[in-house]
Amino acid sequence: MAIDAKMVLELRNRTSAGMVDCKMALEEAGGDMDKAIEVLKKKGAIKAAKKSAERTASEGLLATYLHHNKKLAAIVELSCETDFVARNEAFIALADDIALQVAAMDPMFVSPETIPAEIAEKKKQEFLAEMAADNKPEEMKLKIVEGKLNKWYTDVCLTKQSFIKDDTRTIEQLIVALSGTIGEKIVVTRFQRMQMAAHATNAC
Secondary structure (H helix, E strand, O other): OOOOHHHHHHHHHHHOOOHHHHHHHHHHOOOOHHHHHHHHHHHOHHHHHHHHHHOOOOEEEEEEEEOOOOOEEEEEEEEEOOHHHHOOHHHHHHHHHHHHHHHHHOOOEOOHHHOOHHHHHHHHHHHHHHOOOOOOOHHHHHHHHHHHHHHHHHHHEHHHOEEOOEEEEEHHHHHHHHHHHHOOOOEEEEEEEEEOOOOOOOOO
16 A cells, blocks of 8 residues: 555554654554554654653744835744753754744644644634534534544644745645754744734825
8 A cells, every 4th residue: 555645644643653753663563553553662763752752942042024015024933952952053054944834724723633632622613613514424424524623623723834935845744844854843833923903094
C-alpha cells in the first residue's frame, strides 16, 4: 500500500512521533494506522515524542509583518529552547513567514488544541445538526463530522493552514521540518493581527 503524506501527518497528529518514524511505521504496518501506532510504541518513538513535548521552549523572538499600505499588521511569538536557535537565520525566516501568514489568512487560533472546548463542541453540534435528517448510520455521521471539523481547522487554525508561499505544505509541517533539522522544540506561542477599520465617507 502506498503511504502518502496525509497518512503520515495523521499518524503524527495522533502520536506526536517524528514524521520519518511515522512513515517507517506505516510502511511496516502496511498502511494500518492502529498497527503503526503499536510499531511506534515498540520502538519507543511515542515515548521519545512525549519527552520532546515536555521540553520547555522558553526562548524565541517576536516577528512582525506590516503591509505596504500601513493598514494591516501582524505579530507572532515563535518560541524555541535556546537563544542560539532564536538567532538562527532559518528560525528567523520561519517566524517572518508565519507573521506574513497571520496577516494574509487571519487565523483565529494557533492550533486545534488551543481552541476552547466550548467553541469546538458548539461547532461539532452545528455539523451534527446539519445531518439530523440524514438516514446515514450514526457511526458514518460521526466520521463525516470529524472530516468537517478537520476542514474547519484548516480555516481557523494557523498550524493547519496551507502555507501561502507553498500550498503543498502546512504551517505545522514547516515547523516540524525546521524542528527536526535544528533538534529543538519550536512552538507558535501566540499571535495578533491588526487591521485599520474601514470608515465610511460622505459625498459632498
